[in-house]
Amino acid sequence: MDFDQHQHYSPHIPASSTVSNVMLKVVLALVPGIITYIAFFGWGVLVNIIIAGIAALGSEAVAVALRRQPVAPTLMDGSALVTAILLALALPPHSAWWLIVVGTTFAIIIAKQLYGGLGYNPFNPAMAGYVVVLISFPLEMTRWNPPLSLADAPMSLLESFQYSLTGILPERLDLDMISLATPLDVMRTQLDLGNSLDTITTGNGIFGIVAGTGSEWVSLAFLAGGLWLLFERIIDWRIPASLLASLLLLSGLFSLIDSSNFASPAFHLFAGATMLGAFFIATDPVSASTTPVGRLIFGAGCGILIYVIRTWGGYPDGIAFSVLLMNMAAPLIDYYTQPRVIGQQKNRS
Amino acid sequence: MGRLFNFPGGIHLEEHKSVSNGTAVRKSGIPARLFVPLDQHIGPAAECIVSKGEKVLKGQTIGSATEYISAPVHAPTSGTVIDIQKFPAAHASALPSDVVIIEPDGKDEWQTRTPLNNYRDIDPSELRNIVRGAGIVGLGGAAFPTFVKLNPVGHDIKALILNGAECEPWITCDDMLMRTRHGDIIEGARVMRHALQAARVIIAIEDNKPQAISALKPYADKYEWLTVQEIPTRYPTGGEKQLIRILTGQDVPSHGLPLDLDLVVQNVATAAAVHHAINEMQPLISRIITVTGPGVKSPCNIEALIGTPMSDLIDMAGGYTRDADRLIMGGPMMGITLKTDVTPVIKATNCLLVQTPDAKRDATTTRACIRCGECVKVCPMRLLPQQLYWYSRSRNFDQLQRHHLFDCIECGCCAEVCPSHIPLVQYYRFGKSEIWKKEQETLKADRARMRTEARLEREERIKAERKARHARAKAAKAAGSDSKQTEIKAAVARAKARKAEQKSATEDA
Ligand code: SF4
Ligand code: SF4
Numbered sequence: 001m002d003f004d005q006h007q008h009y010s011p012h013i014p015a016s017s018t019v020s021n022v023m024l025k026v027v028l029a030l031v032p033g034i035i036t037y038i039a040f041f042g043w044g045v046l047v048n049i050i051i052a053g054i055a056a057l058g059s060e061a062v063a064v065a066l067r068r069q070p071v072a073p074t075l076m077d078g079s080a081l082v083t084a085i086l087l088a089l090a091l092p093p094h095s096a097w098w099l100i101v102v103g104t105t106f107a108i109i110i111a112k113q114l115y116g117g118l119g120y121n122p123f124n125p126a127m128a129g130y131v132v133v134l135i136s137f138p139l140e141m142t143r144w145n146p147p148l149s150l151a152d153a154p155m156s157l158l159e160s161f162q163y164s165l166t167g168i169l170p171e172r173l174d175l176d177m178i179s180l181a182t183p184l185d186v187m188r189t190q191l192d193l194g195n196s197l198d199t200i201t202t203g204n205g206i207f208g209i210v211a212g213t214g215s216e217w218v219s220l221a222f223l224a225g226g227l228w229l230l231f232e233r234i235i236d237w238r239i240p241a242s243l244l245a246s247l248l249l250l251s252g253l254f255s256l257i258d259s260s261n262f263a264s265p266a267f268h269l270f271a272g273a274t275m276l277g278a279f280f281i282a283t284d285p286v287s288a289s290t291t292p293v294g295r296l297i298f299g300a301g302c303g304i305l306i307y308v309i310r311t312w313g314g315y316p317d318g319i320a321f322s323v324l325l326m327n328m329a330a331p332l333i334d335y336y337t338q339p340r341v342i343g344q345q346k347n348r349s
Numbered sequence: 350m351g352r353l354f355n356f357p358g359g360i361h362l363e364e365h366k367s368v369s370n371g372t373a374v375r376k377s378g379i380p381a382r383l384f385v386p387l388d389q390h391i392g393p394a395a396e397c398i399v400s401k402g403e404k405v406l407k408g409q410t411i412g413s414a415t416e417y418i419s420a421p422v423h424a425p426t427s428g429t430v431i432d433i434q435k436f437p438a439a440h441a442s443a444l445p446s447d448v449v450i451i452e453p454d455g456k457d458e459w460q461t462r463t464p465l466n467n468y469r470d471i472d473p474s475e476l477r478n479i480v481r482g483a484g485i486v487g488l489g490g491a492a493f494p495t496f497v498k499l500n501p502v503g504h505d506i507k508a509l510i511l512n513g514a515e516c517e518p519w520i521t522c523d524d525m526l527m528r529t530r531h532g533d534i535i536e537g538a539r540v541m542r543h544a545l546q547a548a549r550v551i552i553a554i555e556d557n558k559p560q561a562i563s564a565l566k567p568y569a570d571k572y573e574w575l576t577v578q579e580i581p582t583r584y585p586t587g588g589e590k591q592l593i594r595i596l597t598g599q600d601v602p603s604h605g606l607p608l609d610l611d612l613v614v615q616n617v618a619t620a621a622a623v624h625h626a627i628n629e630m631q632p633l634i635s636r637i638i639t640v641t642g643p644g645v646k647s648p649c650n651i652e653a654l655i656g657t658p659m660s661d662l663i664d665m666a667g668g669y670t671r672d673a674d675r676l677i678m679g680g681p682m683m684g685i686t687l688k689t690d691v692t693p694v695i696k697a698t699n700c701l702l703v704q705t706p707d708a709k710r711d712a713t714t715t716r717a718c719i720r721c722g723e724c725v726k727v728c729p730m731r732l733l734p735q736q737l738y739w740y741s742r743s744r745n746f747d748q749l750q751r752h753h754l755f756d757c758i759e760c761g762c763c764a765e766v767c768p769s770h771i772p773l774v775q776y777y778r779f780g781k782s783e784i785w786k787k788e789q790e791t792l793k794a795d796r797a798r799m800r801t802e803a804r805l806e807r808e809e810r811i812k813a814e815r816k817a818r819h820a821r822a823k824a825a826k827a828a829g830s831d832s833k834q835t836e837i838k839a840a841v842a843r844a845k846a847r848k849a850e851q852k853s854a855t856e857d858a
Binding site: 001002003004008009010011012013014015016017018019021022073077079116117118119120236285286287288290291292295334338339340341342343344 | 356357362363518590594600601602603605660663669673674675676677681682683684685686687688689690702704707709710711713714716717718719720721722723725726729730731732733735736752753756761764765766767768769770772774775
């Protein structure tokens with residue numbers, strides 16, 4: 001009997017993992033965070049995700065077709081969906097549809113497909129898309145709706161959709177009622193004005209137990225999802241651990257030095273997108289470091305930059321910029337952190 | 350022994366061993382035709398020393414080794430050489446190689462075998478010669494001539510390690526050998542120990558083979574030089590470098606040998622073969638082969654003559670199932686796919702694995718590298734597989750070497766965990782062969798250059814000498830006999846000086 005040899009390469013055992021499997025698990029791990037987010041902040045979150053998802057899959061399909069590659073397998077790998085969800089979670093809920101579409105298509109077409117598609121993109125696509133809309137539409141990007149507990153009359157799913165697609169609010173609401181600064185934003189501007197921590201947080205409903213009302217629970221849910229990914233060995237512990245540790249250390253240090261003018265470590269860990277960033281964004285394998293030591297450096301770099309940008313920078317949250325900056329450094333980090341090969345005496349010959 | 354060490358990376362694989370190790374080893378008997386390849390080992394092929402029509406006896410040498418690193422081949426049974434021709438070989442390339450085709454006469458008649466002295470009375474170098482003459486090569490799959498590795502070349506061998514790890518899934522031939530022919534292994538171990546003058550022998554077995562371990566353990570109580578060491582089951586524990594690390598915590602230097610650590614590693618089946626060669630005067634003409642996988646109906650272990658067509662063994666294992674899709678020689682991780690089952694089994698054939706299609710991983714499910722780093726985590730050599738992949742793709746051979754491509758043992762851990770299903774090892778083999786090719790070319794070019802330079806130099810020298818001769822002749826004519834006297838004196842002085850120089854040279858040596 002003869003065999004066709006050429007389709008087959010070792011190893012000759014059933015595959016234990018596939019890219020779509022990995023992406024699917026990432027999406028699953030995001031679910032608790034998403035549900036908590038919706039529970040505390042309303043349907044706007046879901047509307048974001050749906051619009052971003054459609055835009056991402058659509059633009060990916062078009063780009064792949066233009067590059068004359070098979071469309072279905074690429075869409076099936078799930079990477080566009082993950083990008084869409086991450087971006088949707090980073091944008092303010094109830095963002096206008098065009099804002100979401102601009103961010104997502106930029107992420108998919110420019111940041112990913114123009115570089116050659118999944119695997120070739122030097123930057124985290126979701127964060128690249130996020131930064132583009134942040135720079136282009138700064139005003140829109142500061143309009144966060146308050147947690148439901150502070151809102152008078154939360155919108156229904158239908159109203160959320162309508163608002164996002166048409167910009168028309170239900171009669172009983174006006175723009176002010178759904179545009180609030182985030183706790184991080186308030187913290188930074190107030191500290192800049194010279195107010196002390198106590199005066200900022202006391203009496204302000206957007207501050208919760210350690211960070212933002214509601215958002216601290218969302219962070220906790222993302223943390224849980226992230227831990228599950230660790231357990232499932234989808235992500236490596238090094239980047240989240242070093243990111244969180246460096247952020248903890250730095251914020252701890254400054255808060256020790258001057259506790260009335262620097263936010264607490266707990267605030268930094270649970271405010272904004274820290275957990276989402278640590279477990280889901282900075283761990284994007286394509287654009288991060290891949291060597292074990294490199295990953296520690298990459299994560300630590302992200303953590304430090306996040307603190308610096310939050311504390312002294314011009315933007316309320318620093319996840320996107322930190323990750324993109326470290327993306328740039330990743331090839332260099334990898335080059336200098338090659339592990340010592342077994343049997344080799346020196347690192348590099 | 351006691352303490353064990355760890356190696357980085359590695360993976361746990363589904364074992365599938367019980368599929369084939371439940372029944373006793375079967376004997377394949379003598380097939381209708383034997384196809385004995387002359388090229389079965391590392392090193393140049395053996396040279397055929399029989400001719401068409403010649404009668405051969407069992408155990409008779411039919412191909413002799415021409416170079417140091419090579420091995421002879423023998424007639425597996427008595428019969429007639431009916432042809433010597435090119436035939437599909439058990440290589441990934443399936444390039445045909447020379448095969449001696451023997452039609453057995455059914456008598457299975459041995460050549461005359463003269464019993465040897467007790468191995469203890471044989472000089473180690475003589476032992477090596479016998480092992481060499483018996484055509485023994487590493488039976489774990491590498492097929493490196495064994496006698497070379499029985500030479501301590503000045504080292505004080507601390508331990509001879511017998512590798513019974515058998516870490517690849519599906520394969521059970523060593524397991525069966527250890528369970529049922531443990532005595533042969535021990536006898537072989539004694540011979541090898543003597544050849545190497547090794548202090549101890551360690552038999553290392555993965556802990557998923559309790560029966561093999563309990564079969565060999567009693568010997569360790571009997572012989573104080575022997576240790577039977579259970580090691581954890583994790584692929585690739587059976588890799589020479591990994592095994593040494595597990596047992597000693599030491600790393601074989603890059604481009605080095607276990608010998609650099611005063612260690613020698615041999616496969617357990619090789620030890621049994623050495624026993625047969627020394628104590629029974631039987632060259633390597635048969636071996637145990639695992640025939641298994643979802644693509645054969647009744648997987649089993651078969652002791653087969655070298656040169657038996659693989660199709661015969663597949664038939665013995667019940668034949669193919671309907672969805673048999675590829676034939677692999679060796680294990681699933683490091684084995685090679687074969688084009689056809691008329692290929693004869695060779696000394697290195699430890700397993701025939703017949704696989705069925707894998708819907709999750711085939712040529713169409715390959716994606717781009719997502720740099721997930723899974724491959725980095727599992728690499729037992731602590732390489733950066735994905736970098737090696739990039740550089741192989743871009744044919745960046747300098748970077749490949751800087752990233753230590755040649756330390757890659759091709760274990761396939763990286764390819765197994767890769768979610769993008771990139772045939773990584775294939776890329777590394779490509780990279781290695783390209784670099785070898787280039788090195789060969791520069792070597793050739795260097796040689797050519799050196800030859801030209803030498804020629805030019807020679808021509809120059811001849812010219813200069815001719816000129817000098819002319820000049821001297823002229824001068825001699827002019828000066829007359831006086832100068833002849835001085836010339837003789839000078840010649841004597843020169844001769845004396847040369848003698849002194851030679852003397853000091855021999856004293857140095
Ligand atoms: S496992 Fe595959 S996809 Fe992941 S980094 Fe290695 S080569 Fe790339
Ligand atoms: S095949 Fe080579 S690179 Fe891949 S895991 Fe094994 S040693 Fe490492």
